[in-house]
Amino acid sequence: MITDMNCKDDGQLVIQTLAMPMYTNANGDIFGGWLVSQMDLGAGILAKQHSHSRTATVAIDAMKFEKPVWVGDIVSCYALLTKVGNTSMTINVEAWVQRAIGDQQELVxxxxxxxxxxxxxxxxxxxxxxxx
Ligand SMILES: CC(C)(COP(=O)(O)OP(=O)(O)OC[C@H]1O[C@@H](n2cnc3c(N)ncnc32)[C@H](O)[C@@H]1OP(=O)(O)O)[C@@H](O)C(=O)NCCC(=O)NCCS
Structure with missing residues (x-):
């Protein structure tokens, strides 16, 4: 198991998209379920590339929502394959945003x-x- 590597520097960009108004919750912020689905899609791309196979998500663990995502943010998901078992693949995923104003990326x-x-x-x- 790889533990001392991080997704953004050591993994690969698997999804990049724009946070749109249709994905907002009742507060007007981006709905967490949409972000998780993007991360799941991105991890699934890496799993498919590694296994050359159909894959299914069996577990999602250690989710931490650090900061909100806002409409207009550019959302980038980075994924790092940390373990390959017999049939399973463990993939760490980080979602980063570039806000509508500014160049800095923030881990969300x-x-x-x-x-x-x-x-x-x-x-x-x-x-x-x-x-x-
Ligand atoms: C994924 C699926 C095919 C696995 O079938 P299964 O009979 O449960 O398989 P197993 O119990 O043999 O486990 C398969 C592997 O997953 C791992 N695994 C199972 N549950 C796990 C969990 N909660 N966390 C981490 N790994 C897990 C096992 O350790 C095993 O790994 P290994 O082969 O590398 O040792 C089956 O559970 C399934 O179809 N689930 C629904 C998947 C799905 O629809 N996902 C989308 C949800 S909307």
């Missing part, structure tokens, strides 16, 4: 996503494509 949310490589019947198979 992080979490750990676990994916399982699955066959055509939805059954787990080796995450390493050379082991199938």
């Amino acid at each position: 949310t992080k979490g750990t996503f676990t994916f399982v490589a699955i066959d055509d019947h939805g059954k787990p198979h080796a995450a390493d494509p050379t082991k199938r």
Whole structure:
């Protein structure tokens, strides 16, 4: 398990998008569920690239919402594969924003996503494509 690396510097950019008004909650801030879905999509891209397989999210852990996301922010999700098991892949994901005004990127949310490589019947198979 890799622990001393961070997603933004050591991982890869997997999703970049714009926070739009349609994703706001009752407060007018961006809804956390939308952000989690972006992070899940991004981690899923990395899992698919690693396993050359269909994958399914089996767990989302250690989610921490550090700062709000606002309409007009550029949202970037960085993902780092930290562990490959028999069928599973553990991926740390960080969401960073560039605010509508200013150049600085700010870490807004992080979490750990676990994916399982699955066959055509939805059954787990080796995450390493050379082991199938
Ligand atoms: C993903 C799925 C195919 C796994 O099937 P399963 O029979 O539960 O598989 P297993 O119990 O053998 O676990 C498979 C791997 O996931 C890991 N795993 C299972 N639950 C886990 C959890 N809560 N956290 C971390 N890893 C977990 C296991 O350790 C195992 O890893 P390994 O093979 O690398 O050792 C099945 O649970 C499923 O279809 N879930 C629904 C997935 C889905 O629809 N996701 C989207 C939600 S909207």
